[in-house]
Amino acid sequence: MSPAQSAEHPETAQPPKRSSREVLDASDISRALTRIAHEILERNRGADPVVLLGIPSRGVPLAQRVSARIQAVEGQSVPTGSLDVTMYRDDIGLKPPRGLEHTDIPADGIDGKVVVLVDDVLFSGRTIRAALDALGDIGRPRAVQLAVLVDRGHRELPIRADYVGKNLPTSLVERVTVHLTEFDGEDAVLIADRAADKAADKAADKAPTGVKA
């Protein structure tokens, strides 16, 4: 659910006054993904060992875009899939039950491969911890790396990204929203003041969304 939709939530009948500003536009995102694709190839000396796994929902199209760029550079396709971490989250017993997203592990599996996890925003690191647990139940990769479009800081766990589209220093009261054409009709990274956006908060928290605040 995008923030625009959640504004239609009954509790937020009054559309909140938005004071969001765009920090990355479509071409910035495109350039960042191209650079990440090159960095992945450079670090792993080619595409051979690499498996890309996007974390739903917005990590999945990002993984596919990186995959397409690697293919364009190397002329070789990399196995690309998705990894749902819902059941591995540490807050699963604290929130209402959530539907599952699709997990799609490439046919050759991940054993002995270099798995590159792809997500939109790196924040507390808890999603990535859940993803590492999920990977452990699926196989034993040779190494796991992490690519994110935005790193907004405020880690709560000892986790870091290997490939970062944009380091975005934020304060905890701000919200970072990633829009992708596949879900929102446009490519953009927005940053908003939480105070102005507070009403939409509750609804957005429930949704499996690109809003990481």
Place this chain on the structure above:
Amino acid sequence: MKHLLSAADLNRDEAQLILDTAEEMRSLADRPIKKLPALRGRTVVNLFFEDSTRTRISFEAAAKRLSADVINFSAKGSSLSKGESLKDTALTLQAMGADGVVCRHGSSGAPHLLAKSGWMTGSVVNAGDGTHEHPTQALLDAFTMRRHLGSLEGRRITIVGDVLHSRVARSNVLLLSTLGAEVTVVAPPTLVPVDMTRWPCVTSYDFDAVLPKSDAVMMLRVQRERMNDAFFPSAREYTRRYGLDRNRMAQLPDEAIVLHPGPMNRGMEISAEVADSTRSVIVEQVTNGVAIRMAVLYLLLSGSNETEEHTA
């Protein structure tokens, strides 16, 4: 959703959510480690007042694959055979801290009583109550059909046999019509319940006329143990008019599938040839049953209780 007592409780979105979740759960069967951590620390009690093999094992496998602790509780060999009441059993379960209770009972409405009486706070899943309902069976049937036929919208599904004693039939008619399917029930007049006109389906007494217009045929077990009257003259006559054999199967459209909730009376409502044919998805139904029950237990038990009540 707090409880799953009847297929009628599910609206279309909820039913689709369960089926979609089951689709993800089913992919687990292909993994080396068939275990998910979603219900770690939760306790699921299988409370079976009536005999059952596949349903109990299926719920047990589902709960274990989600890392829940499972306690099996069957009427035989428990205090129930000493005459303990349902209420006292419920209070015992509450005192033990059961988060979910999977209940099968010979009396229609027993799971409903367990859920609504306030004797216990856990979620209740109806695993078959008397001749009333068996919602997870209907869900796994719908799931199996969806995997073979795609969307059930406008699909023609025929349910044949002992509708009067079948909780599977009632749950299926309710769920399949919620999902947009056109359901036809075929049965001898003596095995049609009196309130049938209120069911969202068409009734027919002529199996052969319905066959060519069916995308899926579900054969029901003739429940001899519940029959204390003569509902039909002889088993042979029942088989001749309402049994699915090779000749009848040939009348079905090419893509049509055959289901049976089990246990089968081979040679009675379904011939061995049909049961073992490529059209039959009966073994697959059992596999899908675990996935559906995982989905139901996950959606009922994984979240916090407090917030669940707000959203229920």
